[in-house]
Amino acid sequence: MPSHVLILGGTAEARELAAVLAARRGLRVTTSLAGRVARPGAIAGEVRIGGFGGAEGMAGWLREQRVDALVDATHPFAAGITTNAAAAAAATGVPAVVLHRPAWEPGPEDRWHTVPSLSTAADLLPRLGRRVFLTTGRLGLAAFAHLTDLHFVVRSVELPEPPMPPHTEVLLARGPFTVADESALLYDHCVDVLVTKDSGGEATAAKLTAARELALPVVIVGRPPLPDGVKAVPDVAAVLTWLGLSLR
Template identity: 50%
Template sequence: MSHRILILGGTTEARQLAGQLAAKPDIELTLSLAGRTENPIAQQVPTRVGGFGGAEGLAAYLKETKADLLIDATHPYAARISANAAKAAQFAGVPILALRRPGWERQEGDRWTEVDDAAGAAAALGLIARRVFLALGRQEVGAFEAAPQHHYLLRSVDPVEPPLGVPYVDYLLARGPFREEDERRLLLEHRTDVVVSKNSGGEATYGKIAAARALGIDVVIIRRPVLPAVPSAPGIAELLAMVDHSLRPVADRGV
């Protein structure tokens, strides 16, 4: 018997999870990407790109494809997609699981200021001009136009279009993972005073946090949004076990 699974992806873990599930002979898998990245990493599983049209559209897709399971493996800050996924699963009567990597924890020596959003991060930079490393991608950087006195280094996977409306900004196109030693070199080269980052969790982008700690540089951390309360796991191994349990016949689950 074959089981149809839809993974909402966009993270390294989603790609790794998809590869492991696709290797199972009894699973038909589709990996869905939102399409926000212009040149996503090539996937080794059947993939669709683009939105569904909100929760209702996703629910319709789940019904049309006769999905047996929905997995939300999107970025920890993709709050709208996660909310739509939870609603769609309820509308369609399809089980949902989430892969949610833990956030970073403050370590001794970290000089963190925690804020709720990009606007709060821009305000937290203060009035005096500073050299700021914006490691947020390109989706939320418009908020920093409210603080044009700073000199920004903006790193993203794709070009920022339109360019940020501030007088002092340098652009850096790069895709992680980023090693701590390389991040330390980058911060020193650009004489960085403060790093602005989401609390993404994981190892791929932690290098800038560790480098800032080693150099005594301030970090403005944007807190994670509140996500729907659905069954979730912090890692791939744990989620695979939950998938096996979810797809097992009810009589075999021991419940």
């Protein structure tokens, strides 16, 4: 039974896990956020903002704060944080697990093109459409900046950082979004191709359903691999089981 759990957060699952654990008497819960979102919303338990200073800095924090369980519930594409967390856990002997939500799977009517990187997605786009709904995050637009003949609709919680394509329309919005929301967006903006990362989960899957119903091609950027030897579980219930706690 742990007494102090550190959650590396930034996802809906991390928020859910923090709420469940913070309700347990005698259990200290700290959620660490990178600080890239100005208004992250309310999170149960303690919250720290900012980086650790790499794997060594994280290891020092684990020792100083007497953390006895580490849950990496960051985004599936936060590869750097996951690598540092694995190294910090190994250096300190703190048990660690990655909450790795299942990847999306295409259905028979989906027109998916799975690629290994944002740059590969950019190379493929001119053959698929002219008006692109781009939902790969505000930090990855540089990979598409050279596509001067395409029009991009970019949705982000906060303003994206340049460089970005010259013909870019930014929509500031925070999900979750319904299928009706996504269908209306695709229709109103005359989108003919969707680009997204394989985030997995239900929170952002509505756009895939909308694209399927409109018979639009979808470019899916595959996930980076997890570090060797890392234990991964698919959901909050599995994390609780790993911690030796019941779901109640």
